[in-house]
Amino acid sequence: VTAFSAAWPIDKAVATTLTGDAPLAALLAGEQVYSQGTVAPDAALDYVVLAGSAEGDARPAFQRQAWADGALTIDVYAADKGRALVIYGHLRRLLDGTVLDLSGDGRTLLRGRLSLVATIADPPTGGVHLVARYATWAK
């Protein structure tokens, strides 16, 4: 089960890729891939949050500007660093090996690369917050 409010093509394409991946669902053990702002209050670790591309991002304008190059931020919240890195490794293999079809008819294709930005503590959950950036370009 997933909860998405993605309204923009790149966000949708990435969301579709992630939610359709059975190994990722197994890694998350029943938890979800959320879009930013839709995380359930009772969400349990581990879970993944798509922060959205520049166009679909609900953050303030100055923050959107930081990612205005066709990139998404993907946040992984996990119980510990090991779990976060396992999930990140799977996301990287999945997304780096995927061609995103934005138009649905094969005319607008994107490739991308996921890179690790930071791994920090997440005080609210007591777990680990892994920040990754998915940069895309036309295929």
Next chain:
Amino acid sequence: MAVGRGLATKIDVRNVRGVVANLFAADQRVQRGVRALVADTAGRQYQRTADLTPKDTFFSVEHLRLDFTPDHLGYTVGWRAEDYEAAGLAFYVPYFVFGTSTSPAQDPLTPAQREADGYMRTRLGRIVRTAIARKAVGA
């Protein structure tokens, strides 16, 4: 951007060093111009970062640092963990830069760095073009 004992963005313009060292070694005007540009850009990036920094307690704004490399052709803008530890605080900068599971990211570093990068590139090109033109006419 680096996470560890601190969090900062760094501009270290290697091609400026190359230009200064190899092409215009004898041109004092170019060297002065580039160093003045680096100082100007650093000041702008520092101010923009300060403007975008959360101001709940003003501690982070008051402890934002600007450090130049010894040759003044590079600089870093950001925070040092030891400043927080010295004040008996946890180093919480990564939490507002990258967000947490309960609070959205509010990254002051990346937008300021991108603006500074564009500002510097434009003016650096002008300095180099002017110097080349001056060389061409033997001024």
